[in-house]
Amino acid sequence: MLETWRWYGQFDGITLPEIAQTGAAGIVTALHEIPYGAVWPRDAIATRKAQIDQAGFSWSVVESLPVHEDIKRGTGDLARLFANYRQxxxxxxxxxxxxxxxNFMPLLDWTRTELAAPVARGGSCLRFSADRMAAFELHMLGRAAAADDYPEDVRARAAIWFQQASQQDRDDLLKAIMSGLPGAFDRYDIDGLRRALRAYDGIDRTALRANYQRFLAEVIPAAADLGIRMCVHPDDPPRDILGLPRIVSDGDDLAWIAQAFDDPANGFTLCSGSLGANPANDVPAIARMVAGRIHFVHLRNVRKFPDGSFEEAAHLEGDTDMVALIGVLLAEEARRRATGRADHLIPFRPDHGHVLLSDFDRDLVPGYPLIGRLRGLAELRGVMHALAAGAGQPGAMV
Structure with missing residues (x-):
């Protein structure tokens, strides 16, 4: 598999020379400074690519080319937005x-309630607390319908947390929820988030699916003609949130997407952490089901709790059988190699990571420390080498 590393360009406290020391061959990045819906100019792309090339990497994956909220809602000047995306x-x-x-997540990208939850033996991780999310929705946002989304015990603990929380605690919770939007131009305070949510009034799962299918019909043919492989990222967390529907959360959703526009260019980012946060998801089985459409992989692990909370685990710990999942991916890669595909290597990156050691003293993008991801990459690299050697697949990883 092709080792890559996510880098946020000028927004990242980690430099390309530091990334070179991880051994990764490819960079995953985007033009985060460009507003959603605007055209990415070729000269800006060329400048970023030259920077990456000069540092000894390839620009392996764009993550992400954002989908404007008007496309998700099916409102506004859609013809212009689709034309811009194709350009x-x-x-x-x-x-x-x-x-x-x-991704096609309405309004918010990945959502966590704690950016520095402590882990055993030191370090910190990202965490999604059902209690704190309920406190945010019910007591800070004032979304009355949220009472139906949480069981009574979670609502009770949420009320206690809110009563005991300082203003700083509440501010930190809002900041954490907003932190899944790196480089985005929309950041919301409570009133702004209420207004943004009202713009989604009347958009249920069926309507969002219809808007997504329109996006696929407008974009995938152009991508196929250009030789581009599009890969949607699963919802994170894989559940409705803030009253907004999520439609990329499980195997049934992925099967629907594959058929909504049946073309190899319409594929998936297999994120083991996002899918793994849904207790009903068997991540290796889902990977096996959509293996031929997997164009990019995020490897991370989560530990789930009965109330719907979860936290980022070490890459080989947590609830997902990472060894089994990597076995599925290597088998798919071998199948592609056997067909003569020149692009048989599947790019992957170690996703998220614990904040460890000196990374506590650095200003880094939440979820993307250097040392924790390097630890994860080393562990994943070891699993891949062992499985590839056992299957007689020399050169199965770059």
Whole structure:
């Protein structure tokens, strides 16, 4: 598999020379400074690619080319937005970038309630607390319908947390929930979030699916013509949140997406952490089901709790059988190699990581420390080497 590393460009406290020391061969990045819905200019793409090339890497995956909220809602000047998206794809293809990750999560990207939850023996991790999310929705946002989304015991603990929380605690909770939008131009306070949510009034799962299918119909043919592989990222967490529907959360959702526009260019970012946060998901089985459409992989692990909470675990710990999952991916890669595909290597990156050691003293993107991800990459690399050697697949990893 192709080892890659997510880098946030000028927003990242980790430098390309530091990333080179991890051994990764590819960079996963985006033009985070460009507003959603605008065209990514070819010269800006070329400048970023040259920077990556000069540091000794390839620009392996775009993560992400964002989908404007009007497309998700089915409102506004959709013709212009679709045309802009297709032009951005054309500009990326002209510079040789051929894998594009995106998501179709309404309003928010990944959502956590704690950015520095302590872990055993030191370090910290990202955490999603059902209690704190309920406190936010019920007592800070004032979304009355949220009472139906949480069991009574969670609502009770949420009320206690809110009563005991200082203003700083509440501010930190809002900051954590907003932190899943790196480089985004929309950041919400409570009133702003209420207004943004009202714009989704009347949009249920069926309507969101219809809007997504329209997006696929507008974009996938162009991507296929350009040789670009599109790969949607699963919902994180894989459940409805803030009253907004989520439609990329389980195997049934992925099966629907594959058929909504049946073309190899319409594929998936297999994120083991996002899918793994749903107790009903068997992540290796889902990977096996959609293996031929997996264009990019995020490998991380989560530990789940009965109340719906979860936290980031070490890469080989947590609830997902990472060894079994990697076995599925290596088998798919071997199948592609056997067909003569020149692009048989599947790019993956170690996703998220615990904050460890000197990373506590650095200003880093939440979830993306250097040392914790390096630890994860080393562990995943070891599993891949062992499985590839056992299957007689020399050169199965770069």
């Amino acid at each position: 951005s794809l054309a500009n990326l293809a002209a510079e040789g970038v051929q894998v594009v990750c995106y």
